[in-house]
Amino acid sequence: MNEERALPIDSLDATEMPDGLPRQEPVAAVRPSQVADRQLPEATLSRLTGYLRVLTSLQADGQHSASSGVLAEAAGVNPAIVRKDLSLLGSYGTRGVGYVVSELSQHISKALGLTQEWRVAIIGAGNLGRALAGYGGFRNRGFDVVALIDADPQLVGQRIGELVISDGTDLAAVIARDQANMVVLAVPAAAAQPLCDELVKCGISSILSFAPVPLQVPAGVHLRKVDLATELQILAYHAQDVD
């Protein structure tokens, strides 16, 4: 298997959906005995995924170890922050040497929760939903797309790659049948919030939405948003003075 990917760049920002309310305490009670695995800063988190990609490439290249400097350059960040990020997972580096590629890769995967199986249901079999269903980048990274769902009877039953579009009118049943534990929402804006509510009722607590609307989810449900128009708008802003 020579699956390979290369370095990340510095995926910043991204749209950030807050958990909703101005909560005060996230649930206190830190576990001092446990490694401080939990509660990695959001910023660290997105860099970690980048390091992981770099490490995968390095591993494919047969590199045994790498210093924070090398990782930093490949990931497009500052070496100090690489060390700080990694030290949050525990200290797995060797002074004077760096980090053992395979080992670090393991640790990060574990910290990110990638060792467990993630079963993704894609809701919305329109252009985007179908494109996502065919995207190899998910499966390669441990995310198994187990269902492609739409409420349109015209689409139900149609075959897309290895998937057959399931009937979304009984969402709970499909989610349960395919044992999805994560959902990608690729539906029109108007449909997003109602679906979101329904998903929460089904027990889904991780949702990646492509719908260009702010969604409200109860605390405890994790929602991330990818907003294509927003990305272009931000580019437009930056491009103004350059063009």
Added chain:
Amino acid sequence: MNEERALPIDSLDATEMPDGLPRQEPVAAVRPSQVADRQLPEATLSRLTGYLRVLTSLQADGQHSASSGVLAEAAGVNPAIVRKDLSLLGSYGTRGVGYVVSELSQHISKALGLTQEWRVAIIGAGNLGRALAGYGGFRNRGFDVVALIDADPQLVGQRIGELVISDGTDLAAVIARDQANMVVLAVPAAAAQPLCDELVKCGISSILSFAPVPLQVPAGVHLRKVDLATELQILAYHAQDVD
């Protein structure tokens, strides 16, 4: 659709690595005379796009004005930060009342550079590229998709919606013909960097990449990245303790 590519870790600082400075764009030496329009914080920027969306729907609802509280709730943020963000554009609110929807909408659009025409070329007519070409959310927001480009002769000439896939072997010609000033890269990982370089040569300075690789671009070129796998990985992390 997995492409791979042995990454040239050792040769990655070709383009933009600074000579020793903190990789920033020191281009501007602070222009006090210039309006403080430029240089909106990145965080503010992504919220502004959110407000814009909220305003659009308020406008459609016939609302004449809205307070920071209303905007904040709809956008899922804190009212104070709405006021702070908006005050960075200048003070367009009325004390005791709020903001005039249509007016504010204008101001934000202008600040984001959305008043000019943006002509987007999508490179890569695979699943994702085609899906993006058919995505209405771009045009609605002032981004005109003027070309869908691929180098595969099998695809060239094929019609997708209102677009005909253009031949990417002479990228410069297509970009020039269609007068694109922004590019969306929806190509396999291996193709991304070379294309990126070529685009820069064509004078493109705003690129939105979906390729899961870090891309190097010279200073002055704006690159944003959307990484689907990263999003799922971050969700996975958060979901660990919940599931």
Added chain:
DNA sequence: CTGTGTGAAGTTTTTCACAGCT
């Protein structure tokens, strides 16, 4: 009185810089 605009306080994240392993 209502709701903006904003200094000041608070919080989070990044960078610096260096002691201390290997």
Added chain:
DNA sequence: AGCTGTGAAAAACTTCACACAG
């Protein structure tokens, strides 16, 4: 000598809280 791990300083960003305009 080289590079990690980390306090401490700096910067960025958010929230508070209140004077004051309408």
